[in-house]
Amino acid sequence: MLTYNVDFCVVGGGLAGMCAAVAAARGGARVALIHERPVLGGNASSEIRMWVCGAGGHNNRETGILEEINLENLYRNPYKLYPVWDSVLYGLVRAEPNIRLFLNCSCCAAETDGSRITSVTGWQMTTQEYIRVNAALFADCSGDSVLAPLAGAEFRVGREAAHEFGENVSVQKADRKTMGMSCLIQARKLEAPVTYKAPDWAKKLTADDMKRRRPNLESSGENFWYLELGGNRDSIADTEEIRDELVALAFGFWDYVKNSGEFDADRWQLDFVGFLPGKRESRRMVGKYIMTQNDVAAGGRFDDTVAYGGWPLDDHDPDGFYFSGQPCVQIPTPSPYGIPYRCLYSANIENLFFAGRNISMTHAAMSSARVMATCALLGQAVGTAASVAIKYSCGPDEVYRRHLDELQQTLLYSDCMLPCIRRRLSALTQRASLLSGSNGDVDALRDGNDRENGFLCGSGDYIEYSFARAEYITEARIVFDSDLDRATLPGDTVERGHSMRANIKPDSPVMHMPKTLCRSFNLEIYGEDGDTIARVTVEDNKKRLVLIPINKKAAALRLTVFSDWGENDRINIFAFDLK
DSSP, X not given: OEEEEOSEXXXXXXXXXXXXXXXXXXXXXXXXXXXXXXXXXXXXXXXXXXXXXXXXXXXOOOOTHHHHHHHHHHHHOTTOOHHHHHHHHHHHXXXXXXXXXXXXXXXXXXXXXXXXXXXXXXXXXXXXXXXXXXXXXXXXOSSSOTHHHHHTOOEXXXXXXXXXXXXXXXXXXXXXXXXXXXXXXXXXEXXXXXXXXXXXXXXXXXXXXXXXXXXXXXXXTOOOTTOEEOTTSOTTTTHHHHHHHHHHHHXXXXXXXXXXXXXXXXXXXXXXXXXXXXXXXXXXXXXXXXXXXXXXXXXXXXXXXXXXXXXXXXXXXXXXXXXXXXXXXXXXXXXSEEEEGGGGBBSSOTTEEEOSTTSXXXXXXXXXXXXXXXXXXXXXXXXXXXXXXXXXXXXXXXXXXXXXXXXXXXXXXXXXXXXXXXXXXXXXXXHSEEEESSSSOGGGGGSSOSSSSOEEEETTOEEEEEEEXXXXXXXXXXXXXXXXXXXXXXXXXXXXXXXXXXXXXXXOOOOOOOTTSEEEEEEEEEOTTSXXXXXXXXXXXXXXXXXXXXXXXXXXXXXXXXXXXXXXXXXXXXXXXXX
């Protein structure tokens, strides 16, 4: 058995686990990330291919680490190819020197000491080794909450009765039913007709089966999510059986589409079938607070908000594809609504965090907060909380009781929006003089709002901080406009809004960087005598949040912008501040 000692161990490498690991590592923690698959991303990976959905509404796109991922993907993956997407996710984690990554490693045991986890053990099938990780803190980002039964953490499964939390749901008696899982398919439209022959074991669908699910192959919004089963069974124990049925359903569904004569599908080819089911729901951990449908509807106005959601309450019937009614019921939610920190750590295991669709919430609330962009924010919140806990040698609950403000302000500094909480500027930024060679309200750059009221510059324009006497500056922080609504990208709203596409057509648009994003700039640092003591030049900037280490005494800093990724060279800057 190989043994490793770290500060923070994350189990599960979907978007939530990735963001938790990266945030903690950037905060100075030594991190182990254990993931049972060969590729990162979970439901978003090439093995499953579910869209990364999140909060709706103007300017509500999730930022922080997720926006960093999406911008890198637009730069490197303009054709939206899944192998490239996988490499973007892999590259993000591999770039962090504080992360030790264990792929193909399934967590199978946990050791505890009273109410604390002391280690977890995984079996890595490629090396045929057991891997034990000792840590001070753990995070279960596995989706299925694998650490719950292994460590004795409290959890829930299924739908609550309406009376338990006073929710407006149709279930009057609690049960263990969940939303189902899907083996997704993707199709490609070719220039000439192609044939399709289904395997003998494919599900033979009838016209009556298809009345409820009529695919629109030409729509960019068609991703066949409704090929869903298993919510009326055990979403963990019965996964293999359900997978077999889902794969048979996928091939049989495509057989009907291609060969029934009811669809204009001659030129459409089956391009991908997922053999790893994408799950919507299984175990949900019990934390210090259980978030409910009523909390979501009220806008989630919590003092300990550390993330936000904004997807509808989107509840799928447990019978899935064969349900005779609507496959899902969507109820609008306030967007954004806050999610409290107390939902992200265990009620009874004192050093266990969790992030993703398994956080402490009711089934009804989970139907909204389960989507992956929200899960990424939850992961970044947990990773940041872990780094704060390591800093003060404490556990998750003490972070809540004593260091909540630091957690929230660190998230805001890292470009994570928190509804109703304003980012505070450093004293250094506030006492500096700020001027610009452009017209406009330059103080908009230090109003603590990183999404609106930016400062517009032309090519060659500058913004400058200066001090009465030289000050020691650790870092410069810049937030550029990455077009959160993606209005400057090609295609329709679905193509512009999602990281990846479902089906591929000959005229599928080729993506590019958001035209509003600053492409080239430099930052000059001046000493007391006015001489340049350092200069940082960036030619192909791909980031919305840019952090530039300074670590020098300086009398002034000048940011000069030269171009954007479009043709207007009008660069909008939301923030420029110092610490």
